[in-house]
Amino acid sequence: MDRPHALDATTIRADFPIFERDFGGRTLAYLDSAATSLKPRVVSDAVHDYNVRYSANIHRGIYTIAEEATAAFERARAKVGRFLNARDSHEIVFVRNATEAINLVAYSWGRRNIGAGETVVLTELEHHANLVPWQLLAQEKDANLEFVPIDDEGRLVRETYEALLARGPRLVAFTHVSNGLGTINPVREMVDQAHAAGALVLVDGAQAVPHGPVDVQALDADFYVFSGHKVLAPTGSGALWARRELLEEMPPFLTGGDMIREVHLRQSEFNDVPWKFEAGTPDIAAAIGLGAALDYLDAIGMDRVREHERQLTAYALELLPREVPGIVLYGPTTASERAGIVTFNLPDVHPHDVATLLDREAIAVRAGHHCTQPLHERIGEAATARASFNVYSGQDDIERLVEGLKKVQRIFGRSDGHVSPERDVHQEEATAVAGAAR
Numbered sequence: 001m002d003r004p005h006a007l008d009a010t011t012i013r014a015d016f017p018i019f020e021r022d023f024g025g026r027t028l029a030y031l032d033s034a035a036t037s038l039k040p041r042v043v044s045d046a047v048h049d050y051n052v053r054y055s056a057n058i059h060r061g062i063y064t065i066a067e068e069a070t071a072a073f074e075r076a077r078a079k080v081g082r083f084l085n086a087r088d089s090h091e092i093v094f095v096r097n098a099t100e101a102i103n104l105v106a107y108s109w110g111r112r113n114i115g116a117g118e119t120v121v122l123t124e125l126e127h128h129a130n131l132v133p134w135q136l137l138a139q140e141k142d143a144n145l146e147f148v149p150i151d152d153e154g155r156l157v158r159e160t161y162e163a164l165l166a167r168g169p170r171l172v173a174f175t176h177v178s179n180g181l182g183t184i185n186p187v188r189e190m191v192d193q194a195h196a197a198g199a200l201v202l203v204d205g206a207q208a209v210p211h212g213p214v215d216v217q218a219l220d221a222d223f224y225v226f227s228g229h230k231v232l233a234p235t236g237s238g239a240l241w242a243r244r245e246l247l248e249e250m251p252p253f254l255t256g257g258d259m260i261r262e263v264h265l266r267q268s269e270f271n272d273v274p275w276k277f278e279a280g281t282p283d284i285a286a287a288i289g290l291g292a293a294l295d296y297l298d299a300i301g302m303d304r305v306r307e308h309e310r311q312l313t314a315y316a317l318e319l320l321p322r323e324v325p326g327i328v329l330y331g332p333t334t335a336s337e338r339a340g341i342v343t344f345n346l347p348d349v350h351p352h353d354v355a356t357l358l359d360r361e362a363i364a365v366r367a368g369h370h371c372t373q374p375l376h377e378r379i380g381e382a383a384t385a386r387a388s389f390n391v392y393s394g395q396d397d398i399e400r401l402v403e404g405l406k407k408v409q410r411i412f413g414r415s416d417g418h419v420s421p422e423r424d425v426h427q428e429e430a431t432a433v434a435g436a437a438r
């Protein structure tokens with residue numbers, strides 16, 4: 001199969017004003033896109049345009065700017081629907097982020113459909129956002145949570161998944177792409193197996209939507225969630241996609257204005273989907289910004305985005321172990337099995353120290369448990385460092401990371417016992433800085 005035409009990160013960076021900023025004589029090497037993405041100018045322009053030209057509330061005013069705002073907000077919903085290949089844009093509920101979308105499903109669908117003694121199947125890979133809402137639901141309903149384990153490379157153990165499905169769970173909820181290890185899960189196969197066992201499926205797409213094509217019809221899950229801020233859009237934007245029949249049956253989550261058709265003193269009738277789930281004034285500007293971000297990515301092509309990140313991941317997986325002695329990498333060993341996320345540790349250097357020292361070179365990486373504490377328990381590390389990519393990431397970022405890590409090793413003394421003469425001077429300083437950051 002022909003690979004899509006490669007992306008040129010240097011050209012793309014011209015669309016992101018942050019790369020014009022000077023960081024002590026350097027440009028930013030932003031390697032924390034899994035936490036949040038940078039935003040292109042077209043997104044801030046769209047938000048600005050709403051704020052200065054038609055900043056009215058939606059779904060109520062009948063004057064020009066109110067109608068413009070409503071139309072722009074609903075156009076953004078249609079863009080999300082097209083981006084995910086939803087059957088119908090009424091299947092898209094705007095939320096603040098993936099966390100809110102999962103909570104919405106847990107409270108609305110979960111409270112009605114999960115009973116005492118029933119089971120929800122999750123995995124060891126999950127972000128806290130796809131654990132804690134189910135923990136609370138299970139406690140409230142006296143339901144069971146079961147977990148699919150991972151193997152030593154961070155792949156789900158499918159035999160255990162099948163064994164758990166044989167117990168007849170009501171719901172299976174798992175991440176499309178692991179934010180901790182980058183593992184891409186075989187969603188369609190897992191959905192088919194879950195459906196055959198009579199379970200519904202929620203897929204956490206927070207790390208998938210930004211990095212490659214997602215087609216909710218082809219995946220055939222029941223719920224799919226993502227956050228706008230990881231997909232070049234503003235914070236405060238995100239979406240829940242769900243099959244329309246499910247949304248129709250589900251009771252509202254938050255209640256109040258805009259989600260109603262009629263209100264009387266003692267009871268109310270609710271609005272149609274998706275507005276039934278959108279109580280109060282939403283983040284209108286962020287939703288419009290999300291529409292602009294998806295237009296931007298559409299113009300690039302999500303196949304190209306995926307190929308770009310696959311190439312960067314392959315480059316990082318090759319370069320880091322070759323150039324950085326003793327580095328430990330976590331997750332699947334081949335780039336085709338993982339998204340643009342490379343999690344690592346340097347022996348005898350705390351990842352917070354790594355991140356603090358890299359920051360001095362204007363290299364931004366994440367250090368910590370990445371909101372995946374159970375996953376970190378599984379891999380036997382309290383914390384790791386993580387480099388993650390997006391459309392503006394390039395090979396030069398990875399080369400800067402390698403040089404930065406070599407410098408960290410020089411400061412801390414290499415894993416092979418070699419201690420740099422710089423070490424005494426720098427270690428005290430590095431540890432003090434990192435201690436403050438912890």
Ligand SMILES: Cc1ncc(COP(=O)(O)O)c(C=O)c1O
Nearest residue numbers: 097098099127129179206207227
């Ligand atoms: C896999 C995954 N799920 C859920 C979330 C939660 O996203 P948010 O904080 O935007 O709700 C994240 C954020 O890092 C994530 O990586």
